[in-house]
Amino acid sequence: MSDNAGSMDLSDSSLGEDDNISSSDVDAEVLESQLDRKKTRRRVKKKLTKEQKVISKIAESRPLPHPTGALSTSVTQFAKFMMGLESSSSPLPAPPTAQEISMWNNHIKNRRAHVSSRLPPTVNPNESSAPSPAAQAVSTGRALPLDDSNTSTFNPAVQGDILPSTNPTTKDNTRANYNFLRNETLNSIRQQGLQLTKYTPAPEISAHARHQPISSQTKQICDKEFQLKGFSRITFEWDARSLTSSPWNQATASILIDKWSGWYETQGKNRDDLKENIEGILERWLTGTMRRNYRKQLTSRANAPPAVSSKHKRDRKKIAEHRYHAAKSVFPQNKRFTILFNDVACVSDYEDNADPALPRNRIIPRWRSEILTKVSHQLDIAAIQLQKPGRSRANLADLLRRGDSKNEPIDSETPMEPPRKFPIDSYDSAYLSELTALERSHIKPKEEINFLVFLESLYKLTVRGYMNTDQENVTNSENLAR
Incomplete structure (x- = not known):
């Protein structure tokens, strides 16, 4: 009896607390103020984190080689060669269009979608969706009406792929058939290959105008790498303030640095040079010299026919x-x-x-x-x-x-x-x-x-x-x- 009373008292007490909470008035201004403070704290924390990354990058970085030094010149001349820039007065290629950037951003996504579109539809033997008239006839043992629609669509030879069944053997056969077709399609796609991005290589600089012994084969390998990565050509967003501010520039620089490093190793140079901040060299060149050159180019084009x-x-x-x-x-x-x-x-x-x-x-x-x-x-x-x-x-x-x-x-x-x-x-x-x-x-x-x-x-x-x-x-x- 006392246990029941205790239980009753606890229940009444909890109900009373709920009534008090539901009936209390919440100040909207207080809630809004708390939300603003949270946003401010998050914003400050994000800013501090960003500043710490910048400080750490500066603290851990090594001084860049001189812009006119042999290493810096080698990096920038390699990039210029791949863009077909014969001399310092050569016009820069146009920056990527919005369409080119979009195609590059969605390169892998589009290729996956293309592969998926060629695969057979997914089969789920356990699916319990409403069966077709043919399926109902099979499951109930009733005869189908002899009209054109049913006689033309019902095929017992293939019906196992679309009819729900509780027979484990049928399920296994259905899954096996699907896996076979899927693997055959994937093998066919692998053998044929997917169509590559339409790519426009820069004109090759004549041998007498080259500042470095870069072969045509090296350029072809570099062009192929850009094409495989979904680029339509080699260029930069010349107005970008840094590499990180332009994903296109960052990816382009990464490929150029990788190909330059491979070529540089074959030239009998000091391998310790590869430990330098090559990305920093390229970024300095892009955001400094080339950014100024591009602005001059735009001005000269506007003033001259x-x-x-x-x-x-x-x-x-x-x-x-x-x-x-x-x-x-x-x-x-x-x-x-x-x-x-x-x-x-x-x-x-x-x-x-x-x-x-x-x-x-x-x-x-x-x-x-x-x-x-x-x-x-x-x-x-x-x-x-x-x-x-x-x-x-x-x-x-x-x-x-x-x-x-x-x-x-x-x-x-x-x-x-x-x-x-x-x-x-x-x-x-x-x-x-x-x-x-x-x-x-x-x-x-x-x-x-x-x-x-x-x-x-x-x-x-x-x-x-x-x-x-x-x-x-x-x-x-x-x-x-x-």
Whole structure:
């Protein structure tokens, strides 16, 4: 009796306490103040932790080698070589676009999703979802109605993979079938491999312009590593204040340092150099020299039209040289024809694509005739085919690759001037008709050269299976050179 009373008293007491708590008023301002204090404490603690990491990093770090020393120069020159920067005046590659960064961030995720999408659907023999009419017929022993839908969908040979069953043997067979199909699919994917990220390597620096003995093979290995890691090209976010502020920069620097270290070990250098803060050397170069250079580059681009950029001039000169050599190789006796392509003015200009992964857009000069444009482009194909297969051919193809074409605007601030004393069929007839007599006298066009004959010869040499059906125009170009 006393035990029951004690129990009753305890219960009443607890009920009373609950009533007191539920009926008490809680000050909202007090709770908010407590929450603010907690947030402040967390913020202060986070700041202190960050400061401690910075202090520890400084305390544990070693002084960086001199920026112009042999080690620092080796690291930075290696990075410049991999980005195709031939000299200190070479324009920096454009920073990664938002799309490139997104593709890199989701590289592994997208590859996993692709693999998963090719695997057979997961089978759960224990699943107790509502069975199909065919499943019900099997489980109850009832006959199915003889309509097209049921007779066409029910297949006892495969029904074991989709019907719930309590038979352990059936469960085991279902799981075994699924595992077999899954393993077969995975083996097939391994053998075929997954498609790699579309990658654009930087142009290779010519041997005489290299500051270090870096081989083409080393560059190819480095490019392949970047491609495997989901990068579309080698570049940096040039405005980043530090490596840690840009995951892209940090990952790019990590790969470059790893490949530089492997190459450096093969050069017979002091292995103790590898103990230096190589990341610090690269970060100092990026956030100092290269960041300033990029800002100057942006300013110069804003103040100068693209047509007069030094890189465009260099590229046009290289294209003229390749076309000239191709013309001499194909038409060695036609000096009047070949000499035309030694003139840089004969080469169209270009503009960079908004997406750096896409080819540059061609700007066709207003003065140039359509037939000369066709001959020039076919000489490009001949120049590529004359190169031996390998890196040289790939580099030339990259130099000559263009996307869309557009005509030079009539109101261009810096019009592309026509070359003088070219055959008259080199010039666009509409362009010539717009010139005054005095302006035309400066050009001094010569008699026509009949570019069509040369174009036909180039087609025969460079286009597989090309057959000329216009027999009247088929003439040996050697006999038409004047």
